[in-house]
Amino acid sequence: MANNLSELSDEELISEFQANNNVEAFELLVKRYKDPLTNFVYRFVGDRDVSTDVVQDTMIRFYLHKDSYKSFARFSTWIYTIATNLAKNELKRRKRKNLFSIHSGEDDETIDLPDKSATPEVLADSEIKNRIIQKALSRVKEVYREVVIMRDVQDLSYEEIAEITGLSIGTVKSRINRGRAQLQKLLKPIYKE
Amino acid sequence: MTKRYDIEDENFKGVIKSLKELPRVTAPPDFEMNLRRKLNGLNSARERKKPLFTFNLRNVLIPAGALAATVVLAFLFLGRESAELENPFMSKPSVRTQAHNESMQNEQKQNLLIKPGEISSTDVVMKKPSQKQLQGHSPRLSSPAKDADQMAANDRLIRRLRELNMQDGGSSNGDIDRSLREKPSPYGADQYGNGPNTVNFDGFNIYQGGDRSLEQLRARVDSIRRIMRSRR
Numbered sequence: 375m376a377n378n379l380s381e382l383s384d385e386e387l388i389s390e391f392q393a394n395n396n397v398e399a400f401e402l403l404v405k406r407y408k409d410p411l412t413n414f415v416y417r418f419v420g421d422r423d424v425s426t427d428v429v430q431d432t433m434i435r436f437y438l439h440k441d442s443y444k445s446f447a448r449f450s451t452w453i454y455t456i457a458t459n460l461a462k463n464e465l466k467r468r469k470r471k472n473l474f475s476i477h478s479g480e481d482d483e484t485i486d487l488p489d490k491s492a493t494p495e496v497l498a499d500s501e502i503k504n505r506i507i508q509k510a511l512s513r514v515k516e517v518y519r520e521v522v523i524m525r526d527v528q529d530l531s532y533e534e535i536a537e538i539t540g541l542s543i544g545t546v547k548s549r550i551n552r553g554r555a556q557l558q559k560l561l562k563p564i565y566k567e
Numbered sequence: 568m569t570k571r572y573d574i575e576d577e578n579f580k581g582v583i584k585s586l587k588e589l590p591r592v593t594a595p596p597d598f599e600m601n602l603r604r605k606l607n608g609l610n611s612a613r614e615r616k617k618p619l620f621t622f623n624l625r626n627v628l629i630p631a632g633a634l635a636a637t638v639v640l641a642f643l644f645l646g647r648e649s650a651e652l653e654n655p656f657m658s659k660p661s662v663r664t665q666a667h668n669e670s671m672q673n674e675q676k677q678n679l680l681i682k683p684g685e686i687s688s689t690d691v692v693m694k695k696p697s698q699k700q701l702q703g704h705s706p707r708l709s710s711p712a713k714d715a716d717q718m719a720a721n722d723r724l725i726r727r728l729r730e731l732n733m734q735d736g737g738s739s740n741g742d743i744d745r746s747l748r749e750k751p752s753p754y755g756a757d758q759y760g761n762g763p764n765t766v767n768f769d770g771f772n773i774y775q776g777g778d779r780s781l782e783q784l785r786a787r788v789d790s791i792r793r794i795m796r797s798r799r
Binding site: 401404405408409411412413416417422425426429430433434437438500503504507508511522523526527529551554555557558561564565 | 578579581582583585586587588589590591592593594595598599601602605606609
């Protein structure tokens with residue numbers, strides 16, 4: 375039975391879960407999407423624990439509201455939509471909690487290097503570079519960041535992004551380019567060389 | 568996977584490469600275990616709610632019964648009140664007649680009043696009732712003390728009438744009608760007013776004279792009697 379289920383597509387699995395309340399089908403979908411969603415939410419909110427909580431909430435919502443999924447939509451877009459909305463809510467909650475946001479809103483601002491010894495050679499160190507990129511990413515406007523991560527980190531198609539965000543493909547492309555431009559400005563020190 | 572729009576801008580090549588090279592963050596190893604624990608907690612909370620609901624049902628029945636009883640009582644009281652209230656669509660004509668009678672009675676009372684100057688200070692003085700008193704439901708127009716005063720005044724008036732009768736001869740012994748019958752008219756008329764100066768027209772006898780003061784007093788006595796009757 376388990377082998378048979380693993381061969382099923384996402385849409386077939388959720389149909390099985392909806393029709394027969396088959397928890398194994400649910401668990402299989404959780405296994406398939408827990409990592410991509412964690413990666414996406416982490417890049418969006420920039421916090422490991424928060425991203426784990428958001429993805430768990432996403433799975434709980436999926437479990438509780440499985441009947442709200444309609445078969446004409448792709449399961450991936452449906453689950454990404456839930457995760458994106460929850461991540462946005464979490465960011466709003468954090469912004470309310472903190473007096474100042476980590477996102478300054480100044481697009482021209484560049485990322486300060488960690489210290490004076492952080493030369494391009496040192497930045498070659500992938501860990502520091504990744505940290506800087508993540509920091510820069512968190513400074514990109516939320517509406518741009520969301521689509522840039524979906525496109526360049528999660529490798530989703532424009533169609534999928536349009537479906538998840540509810541935007542037109544043209545708007546998605548435009549936002550992606552604007553987000554990339556912002557990110558490039560912020561990461562000037564890295565690309566100096 | 569799906570159709571792609573491979574139109575990445577060359578200008579952002581470096582950014583795109585950096586983003587794609589970012590390490591993949593994975594869910595913690597206890598992710599599924601924690602998720603299962605949370606879901607079990609949700610399910611047990613749901614199951615716990617079920618017996619609570621049946622238990623609460625009994626608690627709900629008591630206030631519901633009390634509410635129903637209150638509604639029934641309120642309905643009964645309101646029903647009685649509504650029965651007492653006059654329905655304008657169901658009003659009987661008697662209500663209007665009664666109101667008319669009351670107004671007529673008030674009018675009579677006003678007509679029966681003795682105008683000032685007609686009688687002396689010792690005579691009955693009927694105070695003109697105020698508009699408020701006339702509009703009121705109570706037939707009583709004055710206080711008991713005032714009534715007693717008026718009764719005393721009436722007695723005085725009757726005594727005076729008797730005295731007048733006595734002055735006239737005293738044979739009538741207080742009976743004014745008898746006195747009138749027995750007393751001869753100064754103009755030669757009989758008790759019905761027929762006298763030498765009477766002009767008769769087809770059976771109608773017109774009284775042209777007589778003792779005016781006695782007639783006036785008689786009229787007043789009649790009015791007093793009517794008042795007394797109406798007050799009873």
